Amino acid sequence: MTVAVTAADRRGSAAPPPRRVAPVAVRLLLLALLPLLVALLYWRGQQYDPSLLDFKSGGSALTALLPRQVDLWQREPTLRQFGKENLYEYVNGHAEYFLGAGFRALVVAEYRLPTDTRQPSLVVDLYDMGEPLSAFGVLMDENGATGRPVAVGDAGLQGERSIGFIAGPYYVKLAAFADHLPIEGVAQAVHQALGKGPQASGKASLVFAFPELGTVTATRFVKENYHGWRFLQRVVERHFQRADGTVIQAFRVPVAPQQKADLEQQFLAFFRQEGTAVTETKEADLRILQIADRYEGDWLLVPLEGFWLGVFHPLDEDLRGALQAFARRG
Amino acid sequence: MRRRQFLQSSMVMAAGAALPGLAGARESAPGSNQPAEKPQVKSYRKLGKTGISMGDISFGAGKLPSAAMILRAIDQGMNYFDTAPDYGNSETLIGEALTRFKQRDKIHIASKYCQPAPYPGHLSAGSAKADYIAAVEGTLQRLHTDYLDVVFVHAIGEKGSLEEERRRLLDDNMLAATEELKKAGKVRHLAVSSHGPNNLEPLLTAAVTSGHYDLVMTAFNFMKFPKLPDLIQTAAARGVGVIAMKTLAGAKESNAEVGGAVFEHAAFRWVLKHSQVAGLVVTIKTVDDLNLYLQASGTLFTAADQRALDQYAALHGQSYCRTGCGDCMTACPQGVDIANILRYQMYFEDYGDEKRAMQSYAALPRSAAPCLDCPAPTCTQACEHGLPVAGKLQAAHRTLTFAPVA
Numbered sequence: 126m127t128v129a130v131t132a133a134d135r136r137g138s139a140a141p142p143p144r145r146v147a148p149v150a151v152r153l154l155l156l157a158l159l160p161l162l163v164a165l166l167y168w169r170g171q172q173y174d175p176s177l178l179d180f181k182s183g184g185s186a187l188t189a190l191l192p193r194q195v196d197l198w199q200r201e202p203t204l205r206q207f208g209k210e211n212l213y214e215y216v217n218g219h220a221e222y223f224l225g226a227g228f229r230a231l232v233v234a235e236y237r238l239p240t241d242t243r244q245p246s247l248v249v250d251l252y253d254m255g256e257p258l259s260a261f262g263v264l265m266d267e268n269g270a271t272g273r274p275v276a277v278g279d280a281g282l283q284g285e286r287s288i289g290f291i292a293g294p295y296y297v298k299l300a301a302f303a304d305h306l307p308i309e310g311v312a313q314a315v316h317q318a319l320g321k322g323p324q325a326s327g328k329a330s331l332v333f334a335f336p337e338l339g340t341v342t343a344t345r346f347v348k349e350n351y352h353g354w355r356f357l358q359r360v361v362e363r364h365f366q367r368a369d370g371t372v373i374q375a376f377r378v379p380v381a382p383q384q385k386a387d388l389e390q391q392f393l394a395f396f397r398q399e400g401t402a403v404t405e406t407k408e409a410d411l412r413i414l415q416i417a418d419r420y421e422g423d424w425l426l427v428p429l430e431g432f433w434l435g436v437f438h439p440l441d442e443d444l445r446g447a448l449q450a451f452a453r454r455g
Numbered sequence: 456m457r458r459r460q461f462l463q464s465s466m467v468m469a470a471g472a473a474l475p476g477l478a479g480a481r482e483s484a485p486g487s488n489q490p491a492e493k494p495q496v497k498s499y500r501k502l503g504k505t506g507i508s509m510g511d512i513s514f515g516a517g518k519l520p521s522a523a524m525i526l527r528a529i530d531q532g533m534n535y536f537d538t539a540p541d542y543g544n545s546e547t548l549i550g551e552a553l554t555r556f557k558q559r560d561k562i563h564i565a566s567k568y569c570q571p572a573p574y575p576g577h578l579s580a581g582s583a584k585a586d587y588i589a590a591v592e593g594t595l596q597r598l599h600t601d602y603l604d605v606v607f608v609h610a611i612g613e614k615g616s617l618e619e620e621r622r623r624l625l626d627d628n629m630l631a632a633t634e635e636l637k638k639a640g641k642v643r644h645l646a647v648s649s650h651g652p653n654n655l656e657p658l659l660t661a662a663v664t665s666g667h668y669d670l671v672m673t674a675f676n677f678m679k680f681p682k683l684p685d686l687i688q689t690a691a692a693r694g695v696g697v698i699a700m701k702t703l704a705g706a707k708e709s710n711a712e713v714g715g716a717v718f719e720h721a722a723f724r725w726v727l728k729h730s731q732v733a734g735l736v737v738t739i740k741t742v743d744d745l746n747l748y749l750q751a752s753g754t755l756f757t758a759a760d761q762r763a764l765d766q767y768a769a770l771h772g773q774s775y776c777r778t779g780c781g782d783c784m785t786a787c788p789q790g791v792d793i794a795n796i797l798r799y800q801m802y803f804e805d806y807g808d809e810k811r812a813m814q815s816y817a818a819l820p821r822s823a824a825p826c827l828d829c830p831a832p833t834c835t836q837a838c839e840h841g842l843p844v845a846g847k848l849q850a851a852h853r854t855l856t857f858a859p860v861a
Contacts, residue, residue, distance in 0.1 A: 221854075222809060266809075350520055351520065352520050352523060353527075353740065353744075395742075398491045418523070419530075421523045
């Protein structure tokens with residue numbers, strides 16, 4: 126027969142271990158070393174790297190991108206810097222949204238006019254969103270409902286006292302604390318400064334690279350379920366007007382190499398299940414899927430390197446020419 | 456299916472077949488695989504005395520992704536579409552669909568007395584008659600149609616004051632505008648909707664008994680509505696139509712089989728077992744939603760459904776803020792708009808409608824900011840369903856605010 130022994134039994138039955146005391150010589154030696162230890166800690170303390178201790182004021186590449194002066198506006202010396210670990214301190218609850226959208230870093234600068242007696246009249250937030258599409262998504266989510274287009278950066282929207290724009294992977298938000306301040310000039314200056322950054326050049330235009338289908342009349346970002354299709358996420362949609370007045374909608378959706386096959390399978394399975402004809406043709410080097418869609422009308426999808434391009438229009442001569450020119454441009 | 460329902464169903468399907476290119480596309484499908492049979496609306500019910508027979512499961516266009524979704528829904532037998540000027544570009548997309556679907560008289564469109572602004576854009580009590588008329592004119596323009604089947608006074612009970620909301624409900628200018636719009640053939644029926652959180656039952660009862668309203672749309676689900684059965688019976692007795700919304704009780708499960716039944720189907724069938732309810736309106740965002748929801752059309756509530764709902768209630772009963780309950784509304788001495796804040800939090804978390812939730816929260820006169828350091832929260836004790844209200848309000852404020860910390 127076995128008996129379970131509980132911790133309480135052990136405590137009750139076991140005698141306490143004998144108390145050990147260090148010899149006097151050892152204790153004296155430790156006491157003598159104490160001042161040396163204190164001196165060492167003091168010396169190390171004087172050699173610290175401030176950026177390791179104060180993560181808000183560290184010297185990241187982002188801080189260097191914000192101009193010190195724009196017209197009469199003077200940047201305040203202290204920049205606040207936030208990373209993933211402390212973004213919540215600034216956006217107070219909305220951090221998860223930014224993190225989910227690809228957030229990497231944020232620098233906040235305040236700009237003061239000579240007439241600003243109390244607080245600075247302008248705050249500039251510079252978000253590094255990692256990639257242009259993420260920056261564009263945040264721009265549209267934050268400003269799309271009420272903002273009117275403004276010609277700053279790769280895409281810009283202006284509110285009553287604010288401007289949001291993107292440049293490459295950066296999303297920039299300018300907020301003024303008084304009416305009628307000419308903040309567009311600051312936005313332009315910040316945009317120019319960003320152009321000197323390591324990441325900005327060239328990349329942003331990729332998000333908006335579409336064939337020349339006409340005059341651009343609208344651009345929007347759709348985070349998920351584009352046109353009700355669960356498999357199309359993070360879509361940039363553009364509306365074009367042709368010379369004859371026809372409006373064409375086109376979209377591009379990012380497709381990573383590892384998801385290419387799976388996505389195409391989902392796409393084809395969906396339309397097969399719908400009983401919708403999908404015909405594949407080749408135009409020069411382009412592979413074009415033409416979809417005879419009873420709900421969307423005839424449209425086409427062009428799988429390209431890194432993204433898919435969709436055009437809600439039948440394949441006519443103009444469109445064929447625009448697609449081939451687009452492919453040639455690479 | 457009764458013969459009349461079958462005939463109505465056939466009529467709408469025939470209308471769907473009239474979409475340009477629709478039949479041809481099917482026949483020309485490269486045919487190895489037969490297309491899957493799509494779920495259809497299988498039951499249509501009378502909506503009070505309006506003369507409308509609506510599909511038991513109808514289209515909520517609050518997050519409409521494309522015009523094509525409307526055409527797809529028509530093709531699957533849907534004939535009632537609920538939209539609003541403050542539902543993004545929903546009206547414009549429906550208008551786009553109407554330019555292709557020429558048989559306007561085969562479908563019913565309901566919109567709201569609202570401005571095309573971020574939600575909520577409702578016209579408040581005391582708005583000029585011209586404002587109400589202009590709101591409908593704007594809607595008609597966006598919809599590319601010359602009449603609305605139904606216009607709603609929307610979301611009554613959103614404000615705390617019963618008197619203020621009663622004024623909005625029976626506003627003379629609104630009633631005069633409606634009369635004028637009806638005479639001009641631009642509006643056919645007047646309706647009111649409410650998802651609470653304040654005075655849902657007294658306000659809808661006032662609407663039903665006022666004689667001005669042709670139908671009401673109310674939040675209605677299996678979780679808790681003690682007096683709503685009385686209300687819908689009164690409405691039925693007076694020939695006022697009843698439509699249900701917020702039927703998924705927070706939609707905390709999606710396409711999940713709970714207790715032997717698909718949760719959405721169980722929740723819909725519970726609502727539709729009430730014969731006074733003509734139909735329910737549910738937000739449809741994807742083709743998958745449409746196909747999933749329509750599988751419940753025309754089917755009967757079962758014991759397995761009840762088990763599913765019981766299980767859902769057990770799982771989420773202490774986190775779901777009952778729409779239309781409002782027990783906590785007077786509990787906060789600071790006047791924090793508890794139920795609306797928790798509703799917006801639900802939009803953010805459960806519906807994935809983050810932007811709308813944050814915009815609506817920003818528009819509230821009193822946020823949950825004081826809850827962050829509330830010394831003596833009285834709201835939690837006020838909730839008879841045991842929700843940790845104080846904690847939920849703090850979480851909601853953190854989720855829904857974008858303003859930088861000062």
